[in-house]
Amino acid sequence: xxxxxxxxxxxxxxxxxxxxxxxxxxxxxxxxxxxxxxxxxxxxxxxxxxxxxxxxxxxxxxxxxxxxxxxxxxxxxxxxxxxxxxxxxxxxxxxxxxxxxxxxxxxxxxxxxxxxxxxxxxxxxxxxxxxxxxxxxxxxxxxxxxxxxxxxxxxxxxxxxxxxxxxxxxxxxxxxxxxxxxxxxxxxxxxxxxxxxxxxxxxxxxxxxxxxxxxxxxxxxxxxxxxxxxxxxxxxxxxxxxxxxxxxxxxxxxxxxxxxxxxxxxxxxxxxxxxxxxxxxxxxxxxxxxxxxxxxxxxxxxxxxxxxxxxxxxxxxxxxxxxxxxxxxxxxxxxxxxxxxxxxxxxxxxxxxxxxxxxxxxxxxxxxxxxxxxxxxxxxxxxxxxxxx
Ligand code: UD1
Ligand code: UDP
Numbered sequence: 001x002x003x004x005x006x007x008x009x010x011x012x013x014x015x016x017x018x019x020x021x022x023x024x025x026x027x028x029x030x031x032x033x034x035x036x037x038x039x040x041x042x043x044x045x046x047x048x049x050x051x052x053x054x055x056x057x058x059x060x061x062x063x064x065x066x067x068x069x070x071x072x073x074x075x076x077x078x079x080x081x082x083x084x085x086x087x088x089x090x091x092x093x094x095x096x097x098x099x100x101x102x103x104x105x106x107x108x109x110x111x112x113x114x115x116x117x118x119x120x121x122x123x124x125x126x127x128x129x130x131x132x133x134x135x136x137x138x139x140x141x142x143x144x145x146x147x148x149x150x151x152x153x154x155x156x157x158x159x160x161x162x163x164x165x166x167x168x169x170x171x172x173x174x175x176x177x178x179x180x181x182x183x184x185x186x187x188x189x190x191x192x193x194x195x196x197x198x199x200x201x202x203x204x205x206x207x208x209x210x211x212x213x214x215x216x217x218x219x220x221x222x223x224x225x226x227x228x229x230x231x232x233x234x235x236x237x238x239x240x241x242x243x244x245x246x247x248x249x250x251x252x253x254x255x256x257x258x259x260x261x262x263x264x265x266x267x268x269x270x271x272x273x274x275x276x277x278x279x280x281x282x283x284x285x286x287x288x289x290x291x292x293x294x295x296x297x298x299x300x301x302x303x304x305x306x307x308x309x310x311x312x313x314x315x316x317x318x319x320x321x322x323x324x325x326x327x328x329x330x331x332x333x334x335x336x337x338x339x340x341x342x343x344x345x346x347x348x349x350x351x352x353x354x355x356x357x358x359x360x361x362x363x364x365x366x367x368x369x370x371x372x373x374x375x376x377x378x379x380x381x382x383x384x385x386x387x388x389x
Contacts, residue, residue, distance in 0.1 A: 012042040016099035020050030020110030023292045025058035030187035030362035048110045061272040090117035107143035119153040130157035131164030132312035141217045181364040182357025190359040198278030204240040210283040212290045214246040223254035229329035234264040241265045295356040303349035315355035
């Protein structure tokens with residue numbers, strides 16, 4: 001393997017932030033802000049356009065201009081075609097731009113191919129939100145595979161929690177290549193709430209239940225069953241559901257036939273991050289299969305029912321704010337009813353806790369990159385520590 005060399009000392013470090021989906025924009029926005037505020041960095045956003053409307057909405061609202069847009073999204077894209085378009089476009093972008101570091105986030109196909117393209121081009125990779133694992137290769141699909149594939153290609157593993165760092169060490173990643181930073185989503189949530197610009201989508205005095213759904217492994221029958229459970233929950237005399245619909249047609253295929261026109265179910269287009277944060281802040285209970293929402297809800301003391309069979313974010317469950325309820329409709333309704341009817345059970349879960357960070361993750365990430373990239377001529381081989389080349 002050719003050694004990947006850290007760049008020579010520079011006045012400004014050219015960092016390429018590769019992103020393509022809504023959560024990557026949300027979680028890299030604080031990193032971009034911190035780099036833009038530093039005299040040491042010249043950040044550029046490489047947008048893959050894996051998402052179109054949902055990404056553009058975030059890039060615009062969070063003021064993140066992109067230097068490139070690979071526009072890879074296709075309607076109902078298949079993973080193989082998406083991967084092919086991404087690796088080809090990203091390889092070319094990294095080859096032309098020659099950044100000093102490529103930053104990827106999370107476990108999307110954009111993140112996996114972004115790391116691979118950088119590795120192929122000999123550019124060191126920084127992975128934000130490293131080390132999350134369910135331990136089940138097919139769940140979530142394909143994210144658990146993506147993040148495991150990314151790890152060996154990475155020079156800097158920015159783990160959000162001690163648990164994520166432990167997962168990486170257990171896979172043989174040298175401790176010196178890992179930094180526990182907190183999750184940048186908390187930086188952004190606190191920043192957005194602090195600006196006070198968002199508007200809640202709830203307009204009711206009923207109990208407010210916020211729902212998001214999109215996972216590939218839940219699409220089809222499973223998601224249809226979840227929709228039935230939501231319909232039944234909305235049949236209670238005291239509940240109002242707000243569900244911002246993901247743009248994925250597979251999600252809409254499963255949800256709309258059951259929930260469209262249903263009383264006390266408000267289906268809305270994806271909310272911008274300011275409005276989503278305000279809606280989360282206004283709700284009483286969250287039902288979700290989203291990764292990011294599981295991280296945000298505990299900060300605001302909102303109980304979360306995780307509509308999945310696994311989670312790579314056990315910290316919220318351990319803190320007592322989230323319950324992994326699975327995807328069985330009867331179980332979902334029973335768990336929601338319990339929280340809505342049993343005040344003590346609700347209050348046991350409804351307190352603010354921050355297992356995912358203190359709002360300073362981006363600062364730690366940028367400080368670490370600045371410290372390491374200021375050192376000239378050192379090897380950036382993944383797993384190679386800071387060996388002198
Ligand atoms: C992707 C990520 C997932 C992440 C999620 C965040 C992969 C394989 N999946 O899943 O890890 O949790 O984003 O939301 O990387 N679409 C639009 N407009 C949009 C976005 C999507 O029309 O703005 C439609 C398109 O038809 C597209 C489909 O949704 O083909 C699926 O998008 P895709 O990015 O492949 O998967 P997600 O389920 O969004
Ligand atoms: N989100 C948003 N508007 C919405 C729904 C979600 O801004 O209408 C935000 C949410 O706050 C979280 C992120 O999108 O930060 C989660 O994205 P998603 O659920 O699509 O992906 P995941 O986190 O599961 O990868």
